[in-house]
Amino acid sequence: MYKIVRKEILSDVTKLMDIEAPHVARKARAGQFIIVRIDEHGERIPLTIADYNRDAGLITIIFQEVGKSTKQLGKLEPGDSVASFAGPLGHPTDVENFGAVVCVGGGVGIAPIYPIARELKEAGNTVISIVGARNRDLLFWEDKMKAVSDELIVCTDDGSYGRKTVVTEPLKEILGDAQRKIARVWAIGPAIMMKFVAAATKPFQVPTTVSLNTIMIDGTGMCGGCRVLLDDGARFVCVDGPEFDGHKVDWDNLLSRLQFYREEERIALQEYDHKCRLEGAAAEGGK
Amino acid sequence: MAELTQKERMKIKRHDMPNQDQVVRRGNFEEVALGYTEQTARVEAERCLQCKEPKCIKGCPVGVLIPQFIKALREGDMVKAVEWMKVKNNLPAICGRVCPQEVQCEGNCILAKKGEAVAIGRLERFVGDYELAERTCPLVKAPKTGKRVAVVGTGPAGLTCAVDLGRQGHEVTMFESLHGPGGVLVYGIPEFRLPKGVVHGEISYAVECLGIDIKTDHVIGRSFTLDELLSDYDAVFLGTGAGLPSFMRIQGINLNGVMSANEFLTRVNLMKAYRFPEFDTPVKIGKKVAVVGGGNVAMDSVRCSLRLQALLAKQSGGEPGEAHIVYRRSADEIPARAEEYHHAQEEGVIFDLLTNPVEIIGDEKGCVKALRCVKMQLGEPDASGRRKPVPIPGSEFEMEMDTVIMALGTSPNPLVFVDATGLERTKHGTAVADTETGRTKKQRVWAGGDIVTGAATVISAMGAGKRAAADINSFLKGEAPWA
Numbered sequence: 001m002y003k004i005v006r007k008e009i010l011s012d013v014t015k016l017m018d019i020e021a022p023h024v025a026r027k028a029r030a031g032q033f034i035i036v037r038i039d040e041h042g043e044r045i046p047l048t049i050a051d052y053n054r055d056a057g058l059i060t061i062i063f064q065e066v067g068k069s070t071k072q073l074g075k076l077e078p079g080d081s082v083a084s085f086a087g088p089l090g091h092p093t094d095v096e097n098f099g100a101v102v103c104v105g106g107g108v109g110i111a112p113i114y115p116i117a118r119e120l121k122e123a124g125n126t127v128i129s130i131v132g133a134r135n136r137d138l139l140f141w142e143d144k145m146k147a148v149s150d151e152l153i154v155c156t157d158d159g160s161y162g163r164k165t166v167v168t169e170p171l172k173e174i175l176g177d178a179q180r181k182i183a184r185v186w187a188i189g190p191a192i193m194m195k196f197v198a199a200a201t202k203p204f205q206v207p208t209t210v211s212l213n214t215i216m217i218d219g220t221g222m223c224g225g226c227r228v229l230l231d232d233g234a235r236f237v238c239v240d241g242p243e244f245d246g247h248k249v250d251w252d253n254l255l256s257r258l259q260f261y262r263e264e265e266r267i268a269l270q271e272y273d274h275k276c277r278l279e280g281a282a283a284e285g286g287k
Numbered sequence: 288m289a290e291l292t293q294k295e296r297m298k299i300k301r302h303d304m305p306n307q308d309q310v311v312r313r314g315n316f317e318e319v320a321l322g323y324t325e326q327t328a329r330v331e332a333e334r335c336l337q338c339k340e341p342k343c344i345k346g347c348p349v350g351v352l353i354p355q356f357i358k359a360l361r362e363g364d365m366v367k368a369v370e371w372m373k374v375k376n377n378l379p380a381i382c383g384r385v386c387p388q389e390v391q392c393e394g395n396c397i398l399a400k401k402g403e404a405v406a407i408g409r410l411e412r413f414v415g416d417y418e419l420a421e422r423t424c425p426l427v428k429a430p431k432t433g434k435r436v437a438v439v440g441t442g443p444a445g446l447t448c449a450v451d452l453g454r455q456g457h458e459v460t461m462f463e464s465l466h467g468p469g470g471v472l473v474y475g476i477p478e479f480r481l482p483k484g485v486v487h488g489e490i491s492y493a494v495e496c497l498g499i500d501i502k503t504d505h506v507i508g509r510s511f512t513l514d515e516l517l518s519d520y521d522a523v524f525l526g527t528g529a530g531l532p533s534f535m536r537i538q539g540i541n542l543n544g545v546m547s548a549n550e551f552l553t554r555v556n557l558m559k560a561y562r563f564p565e566f567d568t569p570v571k572i573g574k575k576v577a578v579v580g581g582g583n584v585a586m587d588s589v590r591c592s593l594r595l596q597a598l599l600a601k602q603s604g605g606e607p608g609e610a611h612i613v614y615r616r617s618a619d620e621i622p623a624r625a626e627e628y629h630h631a632q633e634e635g636v637i638f639d640l641l642t643n644p645v646e647i648i649g650d651e652k653g654c655v656k657a658l659r660c661v662k663m664q665l666g667e668p669d670a671s672g673r674r675k676p677v678p679i680p681g682s683e684f685e686m687e688m689d690t691v692i693m694a695l696g697t698s699p700n701p702l703v704f705v706d707a708t709g710l711e712r713t714k715h716g717t718a719v720a721d722t723e724t725g726r727t728k729k730q731r732v733w734a735g736g737d738i739v740t741g742a743a744t745v746i747s748a749m750g751a752g753k754r755a756a757a758d759i760n761s762f763l764k765g766e767a768p769w770a
């Protein structure tokens with residue numbers, strides 16, 4: 001059992017938790033992830049390591065409530081525990097001094113892009129960050145991102161905060177400015193956003209690293225459920241990634257594979273909501 | 288029973304295993320083989336001729352004292368039978384269920400030459416189940432030695448090694464990357480063949496008696512590396528198996544509906560997807576399922592498919608659909624355990640033999656629509672001694688399918704080799720280790736089971752774990768230093 005020691009509500013649907021897992025914290029690095037299973041009936045879900053504290057043995061995760069497991073996790077409070085917590089998994093981000101780099105974080109992808117931006121900054125890069133979300137309520141960590149970036153651009157789809165645009169627009173402007181000599185781009189967010197970032201950087205031939213969020217089960221290379229097609233064959237995201245060259249990814253295949261369990265995800269959420277309502281009603285009745 | 292003559296013994300017919308009805312069992316995940324009653328077990332035991340030079344023992348990879356345990360069993364002395372069994376085999380309830388007896392002990396039994404072998408596996412299971420319920424043969428821990436051993440992987444190799452080392456008084460810590468121990472016994476082999484209660488019963492008993500610490504969620508190569516373990520422990524045993532799935536190099540492998548057998552079986556067995564949504568992990572099964580391969584993994588996958596189809600049909604009405612085995616050789620070469628092949632046939636699996644996939648065809652949404660195959664014929668014997676299947680030109684055809692499960696063999700997971708300087712590997716990815724002692728090319732590191740042999744059997748993994756434990760023990764006592 002792994003104890004939740006702190007919880008922060010970043011938005012209605014975005015939660016942060018610090019979880020006691022010294023075996024993960026001792027070696028955790030930016031770009032890696034963990035697999036959590038809430039209880040004995042739970043599924044194994046991958047979440048990126050948003051931060052870590054080796055001395056205290058803590059791992060910070062940030063997640064968006066999009067389905068049954070993330071909603072259930074979001075209901076837990078400090079003092080509660082989760083049944084399993086494995087990691088750190090995947091390869092850490094390759095950080096060196098590249099010169100000028102752009103870090104793009106979309107939605108909950110802001111969480112995993114933060115430690116990467118921080119390490120890039122510490123390595124001496126000029127870091128330009130672009131963070132975006134559908135609306136203002138879904139944004140978080142603007143201050144933290146600002147602290148590790150030389151320049152921060154914030155945008156929302158609906159214009160409720162920052163620039164009213166999608167992240168690829170400011171990205172194209174920056175890449176178009178030859179003076180800036182952008183050496184590399186990192187992008188983490190919904191698959192569709194990463195697809196468009198890769199498409200945007202391709203004409204400029206700027207190497208672009210994306211962190212793929214395929215469906216996973218074990219996270220250790222045992223099942224192949226996470227496999228992705230690159231232009232030279234299939235790879236397992238959990239052990240070969242999660243970061244890949246965005247220009248090599250077969251995005252349509254990835255997007256279609258992410259849809260495969262839609263119906264089951266809907267059923268799981270519906271059953272869970274139903275159960276929560278019943279429990280809520282029972283609690284009301286008991287008062 | 289009065290003492291029988293050899294002739295009388297040979298007249299007794301081998302007893303069938305009572306099985307769950309073949310129609311009923313298609314719709315559930317409960318155990319198929321129900322086990323002998325005490326009466327049947329004792330009469331079956333009377334068939335054993337108590338050979339002076341028992342051939343069966345030679346057929347067993349760990350040399351179980353077969354005539355001895357059978358004699359005690361037929362004399363009604365169960366405690367003694369368990370004791371004989373446990374001299375060589377700690378986990379008879381598991382082996383009795385999953386060993387390929389027809390090519391091991393029973394295949395060597397003198398009676399098999401003329402008629403039917405003594406049902407050694409079924410008797411072994413009977414003795415194992417007795418011990419599981421009664422615990423007459425406790426695991427005893429020798430006084431503490433103060434030596435610490437890390438055992439990586441909790442499959443049959445690791446478990447056997449850990450138990451033997453625990454009994455010698457060493458402090459044993461096991462590391463497992465998944466959330467629960469058992470290896471293939473829990474994530475691969477389905478409930479209807481090996482109930483998880485049996486596996487968990489054996490593991491928790493060992494943990495309790497010997498004080499073994501099992502650290503789950505610990506991925507060696509990530510959470511800790513081998514080199515780090517060596518600085519904390521006096522010896523390390525690697526029993527991480529061969530869990531890396533292979534896919535065919537054909538078109539369409541990444542379509543929705545194509546899975547490795549490992550993914551499919553892990554969802555079904557470890558994550559209990561057959562009880563979705565009571566358990567969170569789902570598994571999608573089509574109306575037309577093709578399982579590619581002919582080994583135990585393929586049989587388990589196809590029989591799980593049949594069951595899931597039946598459960599789905601019960602919930603939503605309609606026909607359950609069909610499940611195929613697509614295998615490139617003929618029935619004679621099927622490597623699965625004989626009993627599983629028969630059970631699969633009884634349950635209505637369709638066997639497309641001498642058939643090999645050449646392409647998986649998808650629809651406009653990226654889902655599997657059909658499997659394109661070629662017919663094969665058997666040519667000259669290949670390196671494995673089996674006749675090599677060769678495609679028949681012009682025989683390509685398509686079968687409509689919506690799920691394709693690849694059960695094509697596995698290799699060792701490379702994660703454990705991360706930061707393991709000096710640990711040698713073959714070109715197949717297996718660890719190089721001495722077959723007798725389990726010693727690898729790296730000081731104080733032993734390995735055994737599928738990580739060394741590639742995908743093999745439960746009993747061979749247990750044998751390797753046992754031999755390594757003996758050598759580790761000698762090493763820790765200073766009797767067999769590292770050369």
Ligand SMILES: Cc1cc2nc3c(=O)[nH]c(=O)nc-3n(C[C@H](O)[C@H](O)[C@H](O)COP(=O)(O)OP(=O)(O)OC[C@H]3O[C@@H](n4cnc5c(N)ncnc54)[C@H](O)[C@@H]3O)c2cc1C
Nearest residue numbers: 045046047048062063064066067068069070108213214265
């Ligand atoms: C390496 C890796 C790192 C990740 N890191 C984070 C993280 O730091 N924070 C975070 O919030 N999420 C992260 N994800 C995604 C996260 O694992 C999924 O959101 C989660 O599994 C959803 O589970 P659920 O039961 O709540 O929802 P489900 O019922 O499984 O899904 C609900 C909805 O979410 C979509 N969805 C499901 N899985 C994913 C996925 N992997 N990616 C995108 N959408 C998905 C479904 O299509 C569906 O629309 C990561 C995924 C991977 C592979």
Ligand SMILES: Cc1cc2nc3c(=O)[nH]c(=O)nc-3n(C[C@H](O)[C@H](O)[C@H](O)COP(=O)(O)OP(=O)(O)OC[C@H]3O[C@@H](n4cnc5c(N)ncnc54)[C@H](O)[C@@H]3O)c2cc1C
Nearest residue numbers: 440442443444464470471475507528736737743744745748
């Ligand atoms: C579906 C299926 C059916 C089978 N049926 C039969 C049968 O009927 N009869 C038979 O005799 N054999 C059968 N086999 C083969 C048999 O199960 C294996 O040969 C045997 O389990 C090998 O044992 P092992 O201890 O070497 O490895 P495994 O059982 O594979 O256990 C290895 C363990 O190590 C863990 N691990 C891996 N890497 C790491 C790491 N880096 N850090 C920590 N832990 C790690 C794994 O999670 C796993 O739990 C079957 C195999 C499968 C897959």
Ligand code: SF4
Nearest residue numbers: 347351382386391392
């Ligand atoms: S362990 Fe397996 S091979 Fe050996 S006697 Fe038992 S069933 Fe036969």
Ligand code: FES
Nearest residue numbers: 219221223224238
């Ligand atoms: S999640 Fe199973 S291999 Fe990657």
